[in-house]
Amino acid sequence: MSKEDHIPPRWLDWLLERFCAPHLWEEVQGDLHERYQLRSKRTSKQKADWLYFRDTISYLRVSIFKRKDSLKPILTDMLRNYLTIALRNLIRNKTYSVINIGGLAVGMVVAMLIGLWIYDELSYDTYHPNYVHIAQVMDTRTFNGESTTSDLGAIPLANELRTKYANHFEHVSLVWKNYTHVLAVGDKKVAQSGVWTQPEFPEMLGLHMIKGSRGALKDPSSVLITNSLSKALFGEKDPLGQIIRIDNMAEVKVAGLFEDLPKNSTFYETKLFLAWDKAVSTFGGGVKEAQADWDYRNWRIFVQLKEGTDIHTVNNIVKHIAQPHIKEGKEEILLYPMSQWHLYNQFENGQVAGGRIQFVWMFGIIGVFVLLLACINFMNLSTARSEKRAKEVGIRKAIGSVRTQLIGQFLSESVLISFLALVLALAFLWISLPFFNQIAHKEIHITWASISFWTIILGFTVLTGLLAGSYPAFYLSSFETIKVLKGALQIGRLATLPRKVLVVTQFTVSVTLIIGTIIVYQQIQFAKNRPVGYNREGLVLIHMNTPELYDTPYNFLRSQLLLTGAVKDMARSSDPTTDISYIEKNISWKGKDPSLVPLLGSFAVTHDYGNTLGWQIKEGRDFSREFPTDTGSVIINEAAAKLMGLKHPVGEHLSSPGQPDRIITGVVKDMIVTSPYQKTMPMLYMLEYKWSNFIMVRLSPSLSVHEALERIEPVFKKINPGSEFDYTFVDEEYAHKFSDEERIANLATIFTTLSIFLSCLGLFGLASFMAEQRIKEIGVRKVLGASVFSLWQLLSKDFVLLVSVAFLIAVPVSWYFSNSWLQQYEYRTSIAWWVFIASGTGALLITLLTISFQTLKAASRNPIKSLRTE
Amino acid sequence: MRRSDLGEFEEIVLLTVAVLTPNAYSVVIAEELEAQTGHTVTTGAVHAALQRLEDKGLVNSQMGEATAERGGRRKRLFTVTVAGSRVLHEVQAVRDRLWQRILPNALPKIDLA
Numbered sequence: 001m002s003k004e005d006h007i008p009p010r011w012l013d014w015l016l017e018r019f020c021a022p023h024l025w026e027e028v029q030g031d032l033h034e035r036y037q038l039r040s041k042r043t044s045k046q047k048a049d050w051l052y053f054r055d056t057i058s059y060l061r062v063s064i065f066k067r068k069d070s071l072k073p074i075l076t077d078m079l080r081n082y083l084t085i086a087l088r089n090l091i092r093n094k095t096y097s098v099i100n101i102g103g104l105a106v107g108m109v110v111a112m113l114i115g116l117w118i119y120d121e122l123s124y125d126t127y128h129p130n131y132v133h134i135a136q137v138m139d140t141r142t143f144n145g146e147s148t149t150s151d152l153g154a155i156p157l158a159n160e161l162r163t164k165y166a167n168h169f170e171h172v173s174l175v176w177k178n179y180t181h182v183l184a185v186g187d188k189k190v191a192q193s194g195v196w197t198q199p200e201f202p203e204m205l206g207l208h209m210i211k212g213s214r215g216a217l218k219d220p221s222s223v224l225i226t227n228s229l230s231k232a233l234f235g236e237k238d239p240l241g242q243i244i245r246i247d248n249m250a251e252v253k254v255a256g257l258f259e260d261l262p263k264n265s266t267f268y269e270t271k272l273f274l275a276w277d278k279a280v281s282t283f284g285g286g287v288k289e290a291q292a293d294w295d296y297r298n299w300r301i302f303v304q305l306k307e308g309t310d311i312h313t314v315n316n317i318v319k320h321i322a323q324p325h326i327k328e329g330k331e332e333i334l335l336y337p338m339s340q341w342h343l344y345n346q347f348e349n350g351q352v353a354g355g356r357i358q359f360v361w362m363f364g365i366i367g368v369f370v371l372l373l374a375c376i377n378f379m380n381l382s383t384a385r386s387e388k389r390a391k392e393v394g395i396r397k398a399i400g401s402v403r404t405q406l407i408g409q410f411l412s413e414s415v416l417i418s419f420l421a422l423v424l425a426l427a428f429l430w431i432s433l434p435f436f437n438q439i440a441h442k443e444i445h446i447t448w449a450s451i452s453f454w455t456i457i458l459g460f461t462v463l464t465g466l467l468a469g470s471y472p473a474f475y476l477s478s479f480e481t482i483k484v485l486k487g488a489l490q491i492g493r494l495a496t497l498p499r500k501v502l503v504v505t506q507f508t509v510s511v512t513l514i515i516g517t518i519i520v521y522q523q524i525q526f527a528k529n530r531p532v533g534y535n536r537e538g539l540v541l542i543h544m545n546t547p548e549l550y551d552t553p554y555n556f557l558r559s560q561l562l563l564t565g566a567v568k569d570m571a572r573s574s575d576p577t578t579d580i581s582y583i584e585k586n587i588s589w590k591g592k593d594p595s596l597v598p599l600l601g602s603f604a605v606t607h608d609y610g611n612t613l614g615w616q617i618k619e620g621r622d623f624s625r626e627f628p629t630d631t632g633s634v635i636i637n638e639a640a641a642k643l644m645g646l647k648h649p650v651g652e653h654l655s656s657p658g659q660p661d662r663i664i665t666g667v668v669k670d671m672i673v674t675s676p677y678q679k680t681m682p683m684l685y686m687l688e689y690k691w692s693n694f695i696m697v698r699l700s701p702s703l704s705v706h707e708a709l710e711r712i713e714p715v716f717k718k719i720n721p722g723s724e725f726d727y728t729f730v731d732e733e734y735a736h737k738f739s740d741e742e743r744i745a746n747l748a749t750i751f752t753t754l755s756i757f758l759s760c761l762g763l764f765g766l767a768s769f770m771a772e773q774r775i776k777e778i779g780v781r782k783v784l785g786a787s788v789f790s791l792w793q794l795l796s797k798d799f800v801l802l803v804s805v806a807f808l809i810a811v812p813v814s815w816y817f818s819n820s821w822l823q824q825y826e827y828r829t830s831i832a833w834w835v836f837i838a839s840g841t842g843a844l845l846i847t848l849l850t851i852s853f854q855t856l857k858a859a860s861r862n863p864i865k866s867l868r869t870e
Numbered sequence: 871m872r873r874s875d876l877g878e879f880e881e882i883v884l885l886t887v888a889v890l891t892p893n894a895y896s897v898v899i900a901e902e903l904e905a906q907t908g909h910t911v912t913t914g915a916v917h918a919a920l921q922r923l924e925d926k927g928l929v930n931s932q933m934g935e936a937t938a939e940r941g942g943r944r945k946r947l948f949t950v951t952v953a954g955s956r957v958l959h960e961v962q963a964v965r966d967r968l969w970q971r972i973l974p975n976a977l978p979k980i981d982l983a
């Protein structure tokens with residue numbers, strides 16, 4: 001036999017070598033080959049090969065595959081060691097620990113607050129058990145290609161839904177708008193808002209009854225009241241069967257007591273439910289006239305879909321049912337599900353088109369970013385500190401740590417820190433929640449006992465820890481032992497690149513937030529600076545909510561008020577100065593385009609309205625008692641004049657079917673009635689005494705508001721003895737128009753401040769490390785004659801560069817977002833270039849301030865101290 | 871973990887180690903067993919048994935010298951430990967006691983030629 005024949009099949013060796021643990025390979029292969037030699041001497045090559053194959057296969061088992069255990073310390077010992085080292089590091093570098101833990105805690109608090117806020121927003125109306133089945137019937141009307149969607153509908157529409165489409169709807173209920181009612185029990189009077197509703201509505205809302213039943217409104221003389229209202233009216237007495245006098249015109253009996261609706265319910269404000277039939281029998285409210293009138297839309301319609309019906313299918317069925325009955329234009333019905341009421345409150349072409357959901361997204365993104373900023377700080381500080389810990393890594397590796405152990409060590413360290421931060425964050429959260437609730441206008445509670453709350457919080461903390469620790473863990477553990485221990489570790493340009501990227505990210509986010517916040521404020525200020533068209537100071541509105549107020553002769557009341565000396569003038573109008581409730585569509589004039597359906601807001605006012613309000617007549621004249629013909633006249637605003645396209649509107653006739661013509665006596669300057677962000681509505685002010693709903697009083701500027709009110713209160717008490725003197729200030733009502741935007745701006749400011757704070761905190765830490773790292777260089781430079789200023793320049797240069805890059809990225813990003821945000825406002829500010837410059841300069845100044853503390857300290861240090869030791 | 875109990879194959883491998891000491895390693899043990907039993911015994915099976923015996927503390931091992939047939943690789947030589955010795959003796963004692971208690975004619979006669 002030749003020598004070659006004694007070589008066993010190679011591929012089997014190759015196969016086994018893949019499989020076999022390296023420390024066993026020598027003996028295993030030796031054994032196999034020796035035996036092969038023995039066998040090949042005894043038998044044929046084929047037989048030997050076959051047996052060799054069997055032998056090889058017989059080795060394929062777990063105990064061969066299993067790699068040699070590395071020196072494995074007992075797990076708990078090692079963990080204790082990690083913990084000790086982590087704590088020692090924290091205590092030794094107090095500044096960095098504070099920056100790390102504090103920064104992370106701030107980031108966590110922000111994320112938690114935003115999380116709670118989002119949760120609250122998303123859970124709106126979920127209190128109602130029929131949440132998924134309830135919808136409001138929205139009415140979209142299209143004129144001149146422009147659609148307006150309203151929540152008010154006509155009575156026959158509700159009746160048709162109830163009768164013809166009964167197989168789709170469990171309940172259909174007509175509900176009046178929310179009004180403030182004066183409730184009187186004996187001498188006690190309380191003003192609370194409530195609705196007149198058909199009997200099914202409380203059942204639909206699933207009110208949690210404490211006493212009585214939800215169906216009680218079947219008896220028109222009943223009322224359902226909230227627990228808090230019952231306490232206010234009856235104290236601890238059993239309210240059932242008690243009589244309440246409503247607005248001094250009707251008496252109702254308490255037939256049910258329900259748990260107060262939570263703040264995140266659409267019906268939070270509604271404290272009492274009154275019977276629809278009672279309203280009809282007491283004051284009518286136009287219900288009888290509207291029974292068959294499809295164009296009389298003045299009531300809210302709510303439906304509850306049958307179990308298992310699909311809202312879209314039903315919506316398609318009922319979409320056009322109103323169309324055949326209406327006189328003009330197009331009408332479409334939209335079933336607007338309860339789940340969308342709060343977050344999707346804007347409509348476009350009769351479809352839901354966003355709304356508050358935008359803010360949910362906006363804050364969600366901000367929350368993620370703020371948390372990210374905090375994590376970036378953590379990463380940056382850890383990697384910057386890596387040089388200090390490089391020796392530790394080297395020694396650990398030299399005495400047998402494998403990479404996975406080091407990764408484990410650093411990850412557990414960062415998870416530990418994130419847990420410390422969590423404890424701090426929960427404390428912060430507990431302290432800050434009341435303030436946050438105030439600013440955000442919420443009633444958020446932390447459900448400390450809820451398992452899901454803790455699951456989310458803990459999961460989130462571990463995730464933060466892992467996220468924040470991942471980069472340092474993988475980076476630090478990759479150091480080469482020998483290089484590190486020799487001290488030859490050169491952290492080159494590449495190593496600092498990620499850190500630079502992270503700093504740039506941080507500042508991009510911060511600068512974007514600064515610019516965005518400034519623009520939000522600018523927009524609010526822009527709208528606030530918009531000329532209102534009248535003087536809001538000392539203007540008081542009184543809602544005529546009792547028959548006594550209606551019945552008091554106008555001139556008598558006016559003279560009584562003027563007699564007090566506290567009132568400059570008084571007038572009445574159909575609507576408050578800050579809202580429109582009636583829109584005329586049938587007005588025509590000479591030369592009107594017949595296809596145009598003009599939408600004109602209309603107010604019924606008295607002679608003294610202009611004087612009381614202080615409007616400015618641009619053309620023509622104000623209403624005057626000297627001209628008896630004024631009874632049939634009208635004053636329009638500039639927007640209306642523009643809409644009508646009349647060169648000289650004064651003296652023109654406006655006609656409306658079924659009504660006498662009205663002559664335009666004057667044109668007033670535009671006034672803001674609805675939203676200050678929208679174009680001014682074209683308006684008609686008709687001289688009409690009998691449609692008044694509000695009394696408007698201009699207080700005399702010579703007296704303080706308090707004094708003036710004290711003087712006029714007796715007048716109202718006398719004419720309206722059954723009720724409290726209840727009034728609102730027009731300037732306050734007007735300020736309400738800004739509350740949503742202001743709330744957003746306030747929240748945005750807080751988050752922006754925090755994100756800048758976090759970014760600076762990180763920068764502060766980084767700067768101190770840089771200074772420390774270059775301490776020898778600084779010493780040498782100083783010895784060679786460098787000035788403190790030039791050293792400061794040297795150390796600051798890098799950071800200034802990073803912030804500048806961040807600024808360049810932030811400008812287009814923030815421009816894009818602010819611009820698209822502004823698009824939703826008709827009346828909007830333009831984005832000024834100085835905002836960008838100011839934000840950039842501001843960010844740069846803050847950066848320099850932050851790092852100068854460290855760089856100046858390093859630059860002014862005595863070089864002997866740093867150079868003495870080597 | 872009670873790993874003192876011995877499998878039949880382990881017992882016979884352990885015994886063979888004792889027989890072949892000081893030159894007991896996988897190949898010779900396998901060859902010996904093949905010669906004694908007449909069945910093919912793979913090196914892998916012997917190796918596995920030796921690993922298990924070592925885990926149980928019944929044998930010790932150290933690396934021996936390299937030989938040419940092994941392509942210059944060293945072999946792992948096994949010796950029976952005190953514990954191994956005790957186990958072997960126990961097993962033998964149990965068997966002996968049992969054999970002695972077998973009554974004459976209790977086993978069917980077979981031709982042992």
